[in-house]
Amino acid sequence: MRGGPGGAPAGPKGTPSPFLAKLLAAFRHAADDFFAIGHFLVIGAFIAALAQTYIDRKLFIGLSAYPVLPSLMMIALAILLNLCSEADAFIAASFRGLMPLPAQMAFMLIGPMFDLKLLLMYQGVFRRRAIAMLASLILAAVLIAVLGMGIVLGGTK
Amino acid sequence: MNALNRLLGRWWRLLLCLAWIWALGGILQNERYLAFLRPEFGYVIGLGVFVLLGFLVTGIGDARQPGFDIPCALRASILCLPLAHLMNAQGVSLDSYAFRNRFLGPPSVGMTAPQPSRPGEPLPTEPPFSDRDATIGSEEPSDPPSSAATEDGAEKIPEPIPVTIVDLYYSPGIYEGKRVRLVGMLQKNDARVKELLGKDMLVVFRFVINCCAADASPAAVLVDGDTSPDISDDTWVEVEGVFRIQQVEEQRAPMIDHATLKAITPPRHPYLLP
Numbered sequence: 001m002r003g004g005p006g007g008a009p010a011g012p013k014g015t016p017s018p019f020l021a022k023l024l025a026a027f028r029h030a031a032d033d034f035f036a037i038g039h040f041l042v043i044g045a046f047i048a049a050l051a052q053t054y055i056d057r058k059l060f061i062g063l064s065a066y067p068v069l070p071s072l073m074m075i076a077l078a079i080l081l082n083l084c085s086e087a088d089a090f091i092a093a094s095f096r097g098l099m100p101l102p103a104q105m106a107f108m109l110i111g112p113m114f115d116l117k118l119l120l121m122y123q124g125v126f127r128r129r130a131i132a133m134l135a136s137l138i139l140a141a142v143l144i145a146v147l148g149m150g151i152v153l154g155g156t157k
Numbered sequence: 158m159n160a161l162n163r164l165l166g167r168w169w170r171l172l173l174c175l176a177w178i179w180a181l182g183g184i185l186q187n188e189r190y191l192a193f194l195r196p197e198f199g200y201v202i203g204l205g206v207f208v209l210l211g212f213l214v215t216g217i218g219d220a221r222q223p224g225f226d227i228p229c230a231l232r233a234s235i236l237c238l239p240l241a242h243l244m245n246a247q248g249v250s251l252d253s254y255a256f257r258n259r260f261l262g263p264p265s266v267g268m269t270a271p272q273p274s275r276p277g278e279p280l281p282t283e284p285p286f287s288d289r290d291a292t293i294g295s296e297e298p299s300d301p302p303s304s305a306a307t308e309d310g311a312e313k314i315p316e317p318i319p320v321t322i323v324d325l326y327y328s329p330g331i332y333e334g335k336r337v338r339l340v341g342m343l344q345k346n347d348a349r350v351k352e353l354l355g356k357d358m359l360v361v362f363r364f365v366i367n368c369c370a371a372d373a374s375p376a377a378v379l380v381d382g383d384t385s386p387d388i389s390d391d392t393w394v395e396v397e398g399v400f401r402i403q404q405v406e407e408q409r410a411p412m413i414d415h416a417t418l419k420a421i422t423p424p425r426h427p428y429l430l431p
Contacts, residue, residue: 027211028219034212035170039235046238052371056258096372 051095063099070103071146075139078110088112101153102146109142165225169233174213180240181206189243191426192250193370250427251364251373252391253344260349260362260375317397322363322376323429325400325411332400337413340424341377343384343394350379353405359384361396361413366428373428379403382416394418 016024063070074095078088088111092104114135122131184190185202194202223229317338325332325339341361350358362377364370380396388394398416402409 023211024215024218027208028215030208031170031174031212031215035173035232035236039232042235042238052255053258 055098067150068147070099071106071143071150074099074103074107075110075142078107079115100150102150105149106142106146109145110138113142114138162225166223166229169225169229171213171216173233173236174209174216176237176240178206178209178213180243181209184243188425189247192246192248195366195368195428195430196426198369250423251370252342253362255364255373256342256344256362256375256377257347259373260347260360260377320400321429322361322378322411323365325378326376329400329402329409329411333402335400336397337400338395338397339378339413340393340395340421343388343392343418344377344390345384354379359416359418361394361418364428365431367431370428376429379410379412380416380418381412381414382418384418385420388418388420392420393423395421 063073088108092107095104095107119131119135122134126134181202185199185206188199190199190202315336317336318332320332320337320339322339322341325337339361341363344360344362346357347360350360359380359382360377361380362375364373365376366373378396380398382396382398384394396413396416396418398413401412401414403412404410
């Protein structure tokens, strides 16, 4: 049964049927991804569960009254948590109703582009000046976007 | 050691897939996922089982021989954690602990009452939130029974209208002054309620979820009535009483007055769904 790529079963002439070969290759690729990053998702879910269980929502009522502070706090959280984008969405959902929508958006935008894990990886490829430029651009763009969103939406949560 | 390393490297992914298929299949079959997900999301879990079966099939046919090192062991352990949790968390749903963390005090009712989408159109008659349990919410909410006198002249107590807590939030005008019946979890001696009202009052609550327990928000009513000391926090209760609106500072809090409570078995669907 190892006639083709990804262990696809062989067809009548020893080659796998094209559709089946592609399907099995897709599953194999997905499995590789799952086992490579699935643990980030579990860690993300665990942190989200901790936040849901131990953070009293009353703490956020005062914080969300400030215009920029919630967005800055969520940006810092996204950088520190080092989560993959799937887990970012999971955690952002746990802040629904607690933080203003722009702050949740800041968390979602920053996470996939810039975090501690990526910063370490960038150091293997880019010079420090390039990394500083990249980080500044990402932070500035996200801040401008969420501030604009805050102006349009007001205090929507 | 090398043989063990090769053996683990070859099989750890497949064993993990099997464990996940067993766990997801189990919560799907017993409907235990209803403790943290919308009922419709059962199909997504089914899809997950299908994808894991695909991983299993391709894994069996995979000719690669990866080793099993410490990072692999860590990844496998982390991926096993949710399975350990699923085994321990049988029959658990959000309760008064989550309520205390998420509840911000008595809510103000009627703030988001449904409006006609166009001028002249009638208001929607369906409640905006649903309780999937057949015993509740099965009657027409806009046609409440009124008091009636019996033949001997004594006033007959009207049948209570089955409602959900969120129906009271959305349409307080329909139910104000009427006898209603609702289901929820009991919370006694809530500190914030005592702080606001200056006295202890029972609170009956349920969580409203859009997708899953992560976005659950509590919906609560104050209950003015006596309860048996045997009924403790987190007990599912059926409350009957007269609905009225209590002014708490600047807020209009929903309250069930002259209430009677009785413990019931937990509903099949613990959450209210929009």
